């Protein structure tokens with residue numbers, strides 16, 4: 001039996017979709033534990049690219065059970081679009097493959113409207129959210145007034161909650177944000193129809209997962225976003241609204257921490273960020289453009305160009321510590337193919353001081369200048385390499401440097417988007 005958590009170690013978009021897809025082969029159950037359709041997990045199977053926003057990426061493997069844990073927030077409209085699109089591609093032919101916990105909170109039209117209107121109103125102080133209603137739905141969850149999937153499948157409960165909620169939401173939308181109000185009857189009709197169709201997926205995911213673990217099965221926990229976007233540990237307030245770190249896998253599924261065997265952090269060989277907020281190693285020059293071009297760094301959810309920069313070990317060490325990483329999966333190493341020299345940030349200089357720990361305060365972080373080590377590049381195509389021994393010595397030295405500086409072994413290296421462009425060094429499921 002093995003239980004493995006996958007988390008992003010940076011600001012999301014590290015290539016989790018591909019790694020989850022690789023590890024799903026060894027798993028019986030794959031579960032999402034936080035976030036919603038702000039995520040976009042890209043999977044390339046053969047010549048076909050599929051982007052998953054809400055359903056666990058494991059759904060592309062017939063016979064694997066996929067679960068949406070209590071920590072997730074679900075937009076039913078997007079969920080059903082995703083269901084239809086993957087069914088049309090021949091996946092998810094067995095409805096029993098998917099289970100959703102009744103405690104999942106539902107994204108309502110007013111959550112999306114408030115998210116977008118708040119960003120508009122904030123102007124240059126905006127967070128740069130995905131506009132999917134993520135912040136507002138988690139606010140309602142923590143404010144103990146949210147609508148959960150378990151409510152949606154009971155028309156009377158849903159109607160009462162909606163009626164209670166709308167005056168406050170419409171007051172906010174109209175009077176404070178200057179937006180049109182939302183209408184009760186149309187929301188009720190639309191969401192009741194979703195409720196009827198969602199009922200068949202309902203199940204106690206905590207119980208299912210704990211029973212699976214008791215039965216010596218393998219469980220993969222699929223994180224979304226990344227450590228530096230975590231609501232507690234990220235670059236607050238430029239974060240998402242959920243617990244993206246490994247601890248979130250326990251609270252977001254109802255599986256106890258002692259039942260987890262391994263935590264794999266996904267890190268690109270460089271760094272990207274979408275949205276606003278500090279980014280000490282950001283490159284605004286030709287090298288940054290090269291990383292964006294070679295790495296196809298455009299948001300899988302919003303299409304926004306991602307900000308790019310050098311690998312930041314100060315931030316990565318924080319990720320290793322906070323998540324208790326047992327292994328790192330280093331992705332997109334091939335994107336560095338053309339570079340003669342590669343930089344790795346080892347510390348920050350701030351107010352004349354050398355910092356080796358990631359500052360918690362964004363204002364401090366904004367004032368940080370990166371201090372770099374430079375290592376030689378390999379200047380050749382590594383996208384067909386399948387064994388570490390066949391990598392050029394410069395690429396092996398780069399991997400070794402990442403291991404030494406982070407204090408965490410690299411268990412997998414990805415050299416391209418396809419499944420076969422993967423070098424597995426150590427399998428966390430073994």
Ligand code: IMP
Pocket residue numbers: 011012013038039040127128129130131132133134135224225229238239240241274275276
């Ligand atoms: P929200 O999650 O839509 O509220 O957005 C909050 C911040 O998290 C913004 O900077 C987003 O760009 C970022 N974010 C949310 N989801 C993702 C993701 O899946 N990948 C990368 N960044 C994300």
